[in-house]
Amino acid sequence: MPSELETRQHLFNQPKAVWAVCFASIIAFMGIGLVDPILPAIAAQMNASPSQVTSLFTSYNLVMAVAMLITGAVSSRLGIKWTLLAGIVIIAAFAALGGASDSIGALIGLRGGWGLGNALFVATALSAIVSLSTVGTAKAIILYESAIGLGISVGPLLGGELGSISWRGPFFGVSILMALAFLLLLFMMPKSKQTAKKKTSLADPFRALKHRSLLILGITALLYNFGFFTLLAYSPLVMEEVMGLDAHGLGYVFLGWGLLLAFTSVFVAPKLESRFGTVTSMCAMLVLFAATLLAMGIWTSTGWLLAAAVIVAGAFLGNNNTLITTAVMQAAPVERSTASAAYSFLRFLGGAIAPWLAGKLAERYNPHVPFLVGGGFVLASVLFILANRRHLRHIGQASSAH
Template sequence: MSSVSQKAVSVSAPSLQPEPSLLKQPKAVWAVFFACIIAFMGLGLVDPILPAIAKNMNATPSQVTLLFTSYNAVMAIAMLITGSISSRLGIKWTLLLGIVVIAVFSALGGASNNIWALVGLRGGWGLGNALFVATALAAIVSLSNSGTAKAIILYEAAIGLGISVGPLLGGWLGGMSWRGPFFGVATLMVVAFIGLISLMPKQHSGGQTKGKKKTSLLDPFRALKHYSLLVFGIAAALYNFGFFTLLAYAPFVMGLDEHGLGFVFLGWGILLAITSVFMAPKLQQSFGTVKSMCLMLFLFAIVLLAMGIWTSTQWVIIAAVIFAGALLGNNNTLITTAVMNATNVERSTASAAYSFLRFLGGAIAPYMAGKLAELYNPHVPFIVGAGFVLVSVLFILANAKHVKHVDDVEAGH
């Protein structure tokens, strides 16, 4: 156990030991990086076509937001089995299985003619994403030659690029037909499959590696006995109420077509990608992980509150969505780094446990936002989302003594 602890400290202190450049990575890392971009396109890809889906399928906004709910709910539950599957299939085959599942359900979604069928198929897409996403972080960290901290930044950059390109592609293909983005992802996943199967090394393709026990289905629940991991997981679930309110409900109040929504969320995603790679490490160095995280979340709550007050003012909503990308980019890198350093639990297990809690919030929030707007008015979802994000800050601060060691690990103390 102590050797694991020493390893966690040594690889997490990039400031004390010289490491290779972030950009000098093995080909396998770039193959996973590219596949990550495509996988995360799925998150923002449907944003520009949400109003179009509602119109073409005679669905209400709350019904359409179920596309996020089913996706995140299945992801949350599936996160609990990803470690068990990857420890048996190996990282490479788990990634490939995830890609195949995403491609199949995305293509079936594009062929569907019913909102409830589409909601169900998005759930299947979420299963593929869970298999891929949880394993991709472990793959990039293990394959990278530049240390854990920089590997996480690379992973977050892939997320940012995927989330930013997704809406642009979704807007472009969605301008032709709302089915276009679904078929587009299926096609790109075939490309990602070819890249991974040819570039991933053989040692990552087998099942159980020598000397490494298979992961149990109960391991993620056992990991949550570590209070620091539980704190970050609950905080992420609360913050995701704000994140997915912005992602799933904001398109309905902007009054833009598919192309316009695509460009707004492109701006949002570009800021998310840039800050996750360049700004978050500087904040971490200057103020520490936990303080920086709380600051970003507090500012995000203020942005959501502004969106709730000026919901009918188009330019405020557009500007707020784009600016929120910077706050979310910083926070995503900060909280992922914190989770990786929170315990001595195996990283893939810690990621699965944390993601389970995080996506539970992401499953409830979209539908809740749509329902609140239908029951009350369009202002309420954003105000409620701001409240949840603020509670996440207070929750972290109330449990500061349980998470302060994260900054000590980062500093290499």
């Protein structure tokens, strides 16, 4: 049996193309956390309500959810490399246009365009890393999740630093970094030998959801993403109000959140999976995340607790992200890209509704309610898994084989 050190060395001994895709993934996922530290500044300078500001996540996730349905059809015709490059160009263009916008309505719309680029990139990046990696599917997923975690953690830091100068800075910063990622992939990633032998149709993701296990995981992700994006989109507004945190302060809080997310996704989730199984570990992490949101809902006016809860939640989400992505790749006998597209469609639907809903609940009731509702949805995801666990039995058997 190889030692843990040898396993890690093997994990990080990858072709240059894999690292190029990972780097581009980090920048692409900056887009999720990038706007967190500047949400209060955007609200103040554009005279926007909480539901309008949180809609920057809603438009982004809604377009990304719908666009996920076409990613397989596009990549099977253009090939992985050119689909990735197309996604990068779209992200760079809409990020730059967002930085130049002058109204909250325009910014919400442009974030939707950014979501289109992210859909093309994200769905294809996982397939690219898995196909180019030399360490097998399970470890390739860990690399992908670590790139996501680093992107989500660096995003708020970059957003905080550039946002302290102007809220427009983070948008222009991502546009420049994506241009760099474009050049790296253009020259470091090998040309696709050919497009897919079998062209993927627009109906394939819906056909994939006929597999009960994949549908269950997709609905689970839809439910827990209510909690995920309540934390991500709404908590910055509350921390600014309660603690008086500026873009710098919010950036550091979410940096801690993202670093824990990245660390646990790479180093902790595989151990949990090996010891307790994928589904059991997933349920445990979701229960802990729900408890964190409920605590935030009860003690919303306690600033230090809010900040600590956001950071600690990163650990539960990092573990869960790797566990559920691993489960999705094993859930149904379909192409990985098709499974990813079908699952992501449902996942990002939850991410689209949750931010807007959190803003509306805060406007209509009080700051406590969005966290309580988000925690309730996460608990519902656990109950849904437990009620349908018999359809996920093969996932534990598959994971033990890796």
